Amino acid sequence: MSERVEYFLEDMGFHGKSERTRAAYERVLGEYAAFLDQRGVSPADADRRDCLAWVSSIRDGRADSTVATYASYVHRFYAYMSQVGELEANPMSLVVEEMDESIDTDPARREISIPRMRSFVADIRHPLERALVMTLLKTGVRVGELCNLDLRDVTLDAPELGDAYELGGRAHLDGRTDTLFVDPDTVRGATVNGEERTASNKRKRVTLVPIDGELKRALLRWLAIRPDAPSPADPLFVSTSDAWGERLTPEMVRNVVTRHATDAGWYEPGADATENVTPHYFRHFFTTHLRDRTGDRGVVKYLRGDVADDIIDTYTHNWGDRVREVYLDSIYSLTT
Template identity: 75%
Template sequence: MSERSADAELAAAGGRGGADTDDPIEYFLEDMAYHGKSERTREAYGRVLRDFEAFLAEFDTTPAAADRRDCLAWVHELRGDRAESTVATYASYLNRFYGYMTQVGEFDSNPMTLVMQEMDEAIDTDPTRREVSVEDMRSFVDGISHPLERAVVHTLLKTGLRVGELCNLDVRDVSLAAPRVEDAYDLGTRAQLDGRPDTLFVDPSMSRGETANGEERTASNKRKRATLVPVDGELKAALARWLAIRPDSPSPAEPLFVSTRDAWGQRLTPEMVRSMVRTHAEAAGWYRSGGDAAENVTPHYFRHFFTTHLRDRTGDRGVVKYLRGDVADDIIDTYTHNWGDRVRKVYLSNIYSLS
C-alpha cells in the first residue's frame, strides 16, 4: 500500500480516535509508527520537523499556525548551508507532514503545496546545466556496449527515473511484450500492470531501510504517487537484451538490475549506477572531478535531459510532470485515468530516439 493510500485509510478511520494534538509533530510521528515506518525513518522526519519547529519559534509561531511564507523562509534558510538535494528532501518531509495532518482533519490546509510546486518549477527550468543535444546524447549512448550499462542508461534517459527509483525496480515492475523474455521471467505481475504491456510501474512506497517484496531496500523512491511509464521500442530492446544475460539473483524480490561485477547478482545500488555513468561521462569529456551539477553529467542530469527535451517536444507539461511523478493529486488522477489515451500516446509520439 502506498503512503498516500495508507494516509487515506487512516483519515477515513478518524486518525487515532481523538488523540491529543497539542504536539502535532509527535502525533504525526506516532501515526508513522502505527503505519509500520521504521525507527530510522521516523527519526529522520523527527529531526527535520523539530528543526522547522525551532525555526518558527524564533518568530513566535508554531507548525499549526505557519503559512506559506513561513515555510518558504525556512527553505531559504536551509539553502544557506545544505546541498540542494538535501533541501529538496527536507522540504518533502515537511510537505508530507502537512499533507497528512490536513488529510486527517487536524490542519485546515497544507502551506507547503505552493512551495513544492515552485521548487519543482525551479528544477524543471534550471538554465545553468550543460546543454547536450539529442544528437550528442545518441553518440554517447552508442559508445556503451555492455548490456547492463546500456539498459540502465536507456532507462534513465527514456523515463526520467531518479537513480534510487531505477535501483528499486523489480522484475515484477516491468511488463514487456517479448515472448522469449516472458518465458524466462515472471514479468509485470503487479496488478497495476494488468492489460498494460510495455510499461514500467514505479512504486512511491519504497523507503530506504524498509523491506519490500522480501528485500530490505538501500534507496527510497521520492514520488508523490504511483506512476505508469510507457516503454518504447528502443528501451524494450535494451531491457530484453539485458534480461537475456541477467545473472540469477539471491534476492527473493528479483531485482531488475543486478551487478555483473564484484557484487555478482546483487541489486544495483545508487552508488554503483553513479559510478557507471561517471565512467562513461568522463570518457566523453562530460565529467570532471570537482565539477558541479552545471558541468557534470550524472544520473540526475539524465532526469533533467528527459524533462527538458520531452517537454519541448510535447508542449504538454502535465504529461511530463506525471511521468516525473511530482504532480498534485488532482492532476495525476486525471492522467492515470486517461493513461492509455493521453500519456502513452503523447509519450510514444514524442520520445526522442537514442539510436
C-alpha cells in the first residue's frame, strides 16, 4: 500500500474514525492502489482516466450503491490529501460528479409516504422531540450534524424571541434569515466554540439550509422551553431529562427516534437496517421526496452537503435566486 494511503488512514484515526470505518477505507483504497499498480501508476500520479478505468473495473458483479460507496472512499482520500497539501488535485472529483450510481440506491429500503410521515410527526408532542424529528426530516442533516448545531448556527425572523437568545453569530449568516449553517470542519474530539465535540460533521463544504415555516414554528416552540445550557457554545438542542441542559448526543437522538418509530411499528430490534426507521432513514426520506418534487439533483446534493469545494457548481453562488427558492417552493408539508 502506498505511503500516502497509509498517511490518510493514520489521519482518519486521529480524527476519531472508528476501526470499522478505517478498515473499510483500507480495503477499498488497497484495491484501488493495486489496480493502479497494474497500470504502472501510483495514487499520487493517477489522473481522471485512471479513476474512470478503476470505477469501470469494479462495476462487474457489484450493486450500483456499492460502486458509488467505493468511489466515494477514493474521492474522500484525494479530497483530504489535497486539503492538507499532500497532493495537488483530486482526479476523482469529476468522475464522482458524473456517476449514475447512487449511494442511497436501496430497493429493499422501507418506503414511507408523506401523508404517513405527517401522521407520525403529529403524534410527537414534546417540543424538543418534535423539533428534533422535524429538523432531521426537513433539512436532511445527519444526526451528528444535528447535535453539533449551536445557537450561532441558526437565524430566525422571530420578533417574539426578543433578546432571549443570541442567534446567528456566524459570518456566513449575515443578511440571511430563517437559515441553518452546517460547518464541515467540526470533528469529534475538536474544541469548537469553546466545547469539545463528541460527533463529527461529514460535509464536503459549508451548507446553508433554509428553514421553512413549519420547521420555524417547531424550533420556536422548542426555544420557548429550552433550558439554559452550561456550555459556552450554547447548543441549539439540549437535554430536558437526566443530563439537564447538556448538549444532546447522537445516541440520545437515536433513542428518541427509536421510541417513536417503535410506537408506529417502524422499528423492531434485530430487524434489517433497511426496514427500521432511524435518524439516517430521515435523511433518505428527505433526499428521495425532495429530489422527486424538485427534479433538481444539484440542489438536493448541495443541501445534503455532497457537493465539494473542488467541484464547480452554480447553485451556491446565487443563494437567494436558486437554492432557497427551489427548496421553499418544493419542500413537503409535515403538519396538517
